[in-house]
Amino acid sequence: MxxxxxxxxxxxxxxxxxxxxxxxxxxxxxxxxxxxxxxxxxxxxxxxxxxxxxxxxxxxxxxxxxxxxxxxxxxxxxxxxxxxxxxxxxxxxxxxxxEKCQKPQWDSRFIFDQEQGIFNPNEVVKIQCPEGYWPPHMEIKCVTLKPREGSMIPRSGWIVRNGTSAWHPMERNLTCVDVLQVDHETLEVSSTSIKLNWTCRLPRMCPLIWARCRLEHHSSLNCKAEEVKVEEKLQGKEGTFTCSPLQPFTVYSVTISLLPSTILYTRLIMTKEIVPDKPEKLWVDSSTGSLRWKALPSCKGKIIGYQLNITTMRAEDGSFLEFSQVLVNQSVSEYVPPHHTAGSKYLVTVQGLTAAGAGAASQLEFQTYVMVSGQPVGPWPGSAVTVVVVVLLLIPLSAGIIWFMLFRKKKALPSKAEEDQYT
Structure with missing residues (x-):
């Protein structure tokens, strides 16, 4: 082989x-x-x-x-x-x-759906700004980026997308932008209107901003409030939104939104108080000698009390004797004067009080003539009225008798002179 x-x-x-x-x-x-x-x-x-x-x-x-x-x-x-x-x-x-991705050190106002310091490659994180700020909800993804210039080492980083849009590299750090700024220092609230000054900070968003004002509730459950709904499109980059006419001491909501449904600003505002109406049914209770009135509802402002002004005068000539002012709290609807003077006349006014001041006054005038110990003061009793009627009848009768006697005496004097002449 x-x-x-x-x-x-x-x-x-x-x-x-x-x-x-x-x-x-x-x-x-x-x-x-x-x-x-x-x-x-x-x-x-x-x-x-x-x-x-x-x-x-x-x-x-x-x-x-x-x-x-x-x-x-x-x-x-x-x-x-x-x-x-x-x-x-x-x-x-x-x-x-x-390499893992560090949590982005962007605007501290960003809200992450995962609160952790390090994220794995290809991990997707949802972030958003607080309500009223731009941009809306976004997604960021941890990826491996190209090495920096002059380096051969790959690096980790984030890419971003809005909603269903495509992923794209981040050109700069993200920040939350206040689309609409409301100047709280110049907010004007009166009893009938609300005015606020606004500024749009993203020009391309300005045409999509609407403001609305509507009734929420009255501050007092016993009071009725008329429905109010003011809505308008904000024009330009800045201006004033006015909500009127409104009712006093009533809560309204002011909302500014970016179409279709992003709320940029919302606040509950209560209109200011005004003085209340005058108390009704002011009268004197003859059984107790107390002053009574119908309690006021807190419709124009919270009733914090009542003010009573009591002026005492002589019944004969109306000359001034005494003046006193009394304040009682809002739960009181009657007042017993400390003393009455027989034969005096009283002028009483009662006013409701709110933070705005005293309202219109209810007025009552009454007179006392006799004072019986242990009994309330009242108007003239029936016997006193009878005496007055008798006296009034006797005055003309007595005058007639006196005139008749004087007339007879005058006629008798000439007759006596004649007798002396012939004697």
Missing amino acids: TLPALALTFFLALAPLLLAQGQMFHGPVTPWVHQEAGKCKLPSNWDPKLRFDPWRSNYALNEVVQLSCAGGFAPSVLQIQCISRETQILWNETATCK
């Missing part, structure tokens, strides 16, 4: 042995991976930061291995599996370690 023939025979005999002992394959999915007796060998040419669990030099067919990375890195896949593909035994994936 010649030497070439011997070499060919030796190679043919050795080939099965080499296959049995294992050899290196280069599959379409993995790099060169050593196969030995139907097992997958621990990869030695993958990313050195990779950690395998469990860690062994060989892994059985179909065995699954969990992956992790050292430091601030994360594996490109969380696990790999030893599989059989045609005549090859190999790993189903090729793993690398990717």
Whole structure:
């Protein structure tokens, strides 16, 4: 046998042995991976930061291995599996370690749906600004970016998209922008109107801004409030929104929105108080001697009390005797004067009080004539009226009698003179 023939025979005999002992394959999915007796060998040419669990030099067919990375890195896949593909035994994936993404240090007003400091590669995070700020809800994704100029090391970073739009790189740090600014220092609230000054900070959004004012509720449950709904489109970049006519001491909501449904500003505002109406049904209770009136509802302002002005005068000529002013709280609807003077006349006014001041006054005038110990003061009794009538009748009768007597005496004087003349 010649030497070439011997070499060919030796190679043919050795080939099965080499296959049995294992050899290196280069599959379409993995790099060169050593196969030995139907097992997958621990990869030695993958990313050195990779950690395998469990860690062994060989892994059985179909065995699954969990992956992790050292430091601030994360594996490109969380696990790999030893599989059989045609005549090859190999790993189903090729793993690398990717740098994790730090939580973005952007505007502190951003709200993240996941509150953590580090995010894994390909992890998607939802962020949003507080209500009334732009932009609306967004998604950001942790990815591996191209190396910086002059560097060969890949770096992690974020890409962003709005809603269903395509992902795109971030050109700069994101910030929350106040679309509409309301000047709270110049807010004007009266008893009948609300006025607020506004400024639109994003010109392309200004034509889509609407303001609305509507009744929420009256501050007092016993009072009725008329429905009010004022709505208008804000014009230009700044201006004043006015809501009127309104009722005093009533709560209204002012809302400014960006179409279709983003609320930029909302606030409940209560209109100012005014003085109340005058109390009704002011009268004197003859059984107790007390002054009574009907309590006022808090429709124009919260009733905080009542003011009574009491003027005492002489009944005969109306000359001034005394003045007193009394304040009682809002739960009181009667007042007993400390004393009455017989034969005096009283002028009483009662006013409701709110934070805005005293309202219109109810007025009552009454007179006392007699004072019986232990009994309330009242108007003239029936016997006193009878005496007055008798006196009034006797006055003209007495005058007639006196006139008649004087007339007779006057006629008698001339007769006596004549008698003296003839004697």
